[in-house]
Amino acid sequence: MIEIRNLTKIYGTQTVLNIPELKIGKGESFGLVGNNGAGKTTMFRCVLDLIRPNTGTVLSMNNNVANTETWKHYTGSYLDDGFLIDFLTPEEYFRFVADVYQLSAGDLEIFYHDFEDFFNNEVLGKRKLIRNLSSGNRQKIGIAAALMPKPEILVLDEPFNSLDPTTQIRLKTILKSWQKEKEITMLISSHDLNHIKEVCNRIVILHEGIMVQDLVTNPDTLRVLEEYFAVKG
Amino acid sequence: MFFKFLSLQIKTATRSPMWQKNLALNLVIGFFLLLFALYLLMLGLFIHKIMNEMLPHQDHLRVFNGILLYYFLGDLLIRFLMQSLPVLTIESFLHLPVRKGTIIRYMIGRTFFDVLNFLPLFILIPVTFTIVIPHEGGMRASLWISTLIILVLSNNLLVIYLKRLLGVKPAVVGVLGLLFISLIVLDRTNLISLSGISSKGFDYIMHHPVLALLPVCWLIFTYRLQYQFLSKHLYPDEMQKKKAEEIHDRAESxxxxxxxxxxxxxxxxxxxxxxxxxxxxxxxxxxxxxxxxxxxxxxxxxxxxxxxxxxxxxxxxxxxxxxxxxxxxxxxxxxxxxxxxxxxxxxxxxxxxxxxxxxxxxxxxxxxxxxxxxxxxxxxxxxxxxxxxxxxxxxxxxxxxxxxxxxxxxxxxxxxxxxxxxxxxxxxxxxxxxxxxxxxxxxxxxxxxxxxxxxxxxxxxxxxxxxxxxxxxxxxxxxxxxxxxxxxxxxx
Incomplete structure (x- = not known):
């Protein structure tokens, strides 16, 4: 699904990302962990064509993301607040996203129904602008909007941040079931090793822009991760 | 403490990315401000000559005093529209062992450093020398200028108080606004004469030094007003007049x-x-x-x-x-x-x-x-x-x-x-x-x-x-x- 070749990003004299090769297959749930400044967000931004890498390419279904736009049809993403239009109400924002992906009013109804539990009565029908909602609720909106078009590829940057425990569990359930039933390819980063171990079947540790470990999740993974970061700390 | 706050504030300003990026623009704005101050200074220096030309047979001081009340009213309006509320991010101090009074005094004190408080001096001080001293002598002139400076500062305090009040009791500010407008209307329709009141009032103060206590009391009053308001509302969520905007989800056209x-x-x-x-x-x-x-x-x-x-x-x-x-x-x-x-x-x-x-x-x-x-x-x-x-x-x-x-x-x-x-x-x-x-x-x-x-x-x-x-x-x-x-x- 996604193939990264010889990707580097340099700011000034500092190389913040350097990935010679990385292939993420269809249906794979790819987890990215690493301390602050490891290059996680930079990598996701390259995948989403939001920054121009110094060298290399990102291919999505064999198309270079920088030269084509077809990948936007089947890719849902939420990196940060910069994806939300904060002067809209959640409903207006969802309607805008639905219009962009040419979803019908019926599709939108189904979407609201599917995410009713996830929103937990805190998002819809509040007559509030997104900018006046708490950061947890904004995060919910962003993630839900990314999932709305039923993407084949999903990119989420630290999705569990500022979510309450209930919502964290619900999000994990959603991600796992979507992966099983719809075979979507997921790229998820997180600081929470427990979450990432639960959701992802492949975990990559990034350190100073370089992939230092590439693990297939097994019962032993959490220990390996904890050991790695304990030494780093 | 005051100076510690001040240095923090200066750092916030100069270290913000906006400042560094907009340095050139800041310089341009600074230049125009300087230019404007220079114009005011020129006006202040030559206003008696202008008056000589245009109003040769009138008492210049009385004419000037007559304008003053209008000036202070206009000043109120301009300040109300333009002067921004000083924001000290009080959240970062409230939990520290700093006395609330210190924070409040600083918050009030720093509003005196607004450009709008200094600009009038460029015109008033020259006028003191060119018009007031020749007319009334040094003693009364110093009384005159100190009265005016006190009024400028009171205006400053009053406006900031009103702007803060706007967030809590908008109705009160509305009523005051109506009063303000009716005063202007009364003056325009010649029912009362603000210029008359103004020129007589300032004349009186100059000749009866005891009356100079009036503006001083006014200044203290506006200060207390604000001090009390702040000590009652020194909570971050009350300082910002953030009304939760309620949006009615109207169907799109x-x-x-x-x-x-x-x-x-x-x-x-x-x-x-x-x-x-x-x-x-x-x-x-x-x-x-x-x-x-x-x-x-x-x-x-x-x-x-x-x-x-x-x-x-x-x-x-x-x-x-x-x-x-x-x-x-x-x-x-x-x-x-x-x-x-x-x-x-x-x-x-x-x-x-x-x-x-x-x-x-x-x-x-x-x-x-x-x-x-x-x-x-x-x-x-x-x-x-x-x-x-x-x-x-x-x-x-x-x-x-x-x-x-x-x-x-x-x-x-x-x-x-x-x-x-x-x-x-x-x-x-x-x-x-x-x-x-x-x-x-x-x-x-x-x-x-x-x-x-x-x-x-x-x-x-x-x-x-x-x-x-x-x-x-x-x-x-x-x-x-x-x-x-x-x-x-x-x-x-």
């Missing part, structure tokens, strides 16, 4: 809905303008663009200066569009990443932006039609300028908008707000005001001014035929510059 994505982009742009502070200020200013004509058209001299009329025409029919198109992408800096990752056809997106520009120009053009009253030539020029705006200027501005490189913070007011305005935005204004003149001048010099006006309009029509081509150029530039735009919009 059916017309916009039927247009699909185009419709939702248009409705997004409308909401952008209506729901953000910065853009709202610009909407409030929109009528000013239209009134521009009223300033110039009634005076026959301007009717012979076609160049000037062209300028007024461009400005009235295009002023609003100018703001829209100049920051077409900068205004979206808050959610630009979100737009880029969605499957939006940006050629169509920019088409929509162009249509909105045309729509804005058209509305303003229609509103300027009544100026026909001042002669058909005005209508002719405005029509030509309207065509130029929609057929040439909109494209130029949208093209320059792809060079937007600064995040615009929409939550701050727009008047005198230069945050997020870059060199390119200023540069984009050149074609707005100079190009029509350059096109027109050769015709004028060869003795066919009307041909020149017609030709400017004709260029506009020509531009309309090439709309698709121009928009393709803009889209191309958009794709080339999107990384730069997105990157700089991310920088807060």
């Amino acid at each position: 059916r017309f916009l809905k039927s247009m699909g994505l185009t419709g939702s982009i248009i409705s997004l742009e409308f909401k952008l303008y209506l729901r953000n502070k910065r853009t709202k200020t610009i909407l409030y200013m929109a009528p000013v663009f239209l009134l521009y004509g009223l300033i110039f058209y009634p005076q026959p001299i301007y009717h012979k200066q076609d160049g000037f009329l062209l300028f007024v025409g461009v400005f009235m029919t295009g002023g609003m569009m100018l703001n829209y198109a100049n920051y077409a992408f900068g205004y979206e800096s808050g959610y630009f990443d979100g737009l880029l990752t969605k499957n939006i056809d940006f050629n169509r997106y920019i088409h929509v932006k162009y249509y909105i520009s045309v729509l804005i120009c058209t509305v303003f053009y229609i509103l300027t039609i009544p100026y026909l009253f001042y002669g058909y030539k005005i209508l002719l020029i405005n029509t030509a300028m309207y065509l130029y705006n929609i057929g040439v200027l909109s494209f130029v501005l949208l093209y320059f908008a792809t060079f937007n490189k600064k995040r615009i913070d929409l939550s701050r007011g727009g008047a005198f707000n230069y945050q997020g305005i870059g060199a390119m935005n200023w540069l984009a204004l050149l074609p707005a005001f100079i190009l029509p003149l350059l096109i027109y001048l050769p015709f004028r010099m060869s003795g066919h001014p009307y041909m020149g006006i017609a030709f400017t309009g004709f260029l506009g029509i020509l531009g309309l035929f090439f709309a698709k081509f121009f928009i393709r150029l803009i889209t191309k530039s958009f794709y080339q510059r999107k990384y730069i735009m997105a990157g700089s919009f991310r920088e807060k």
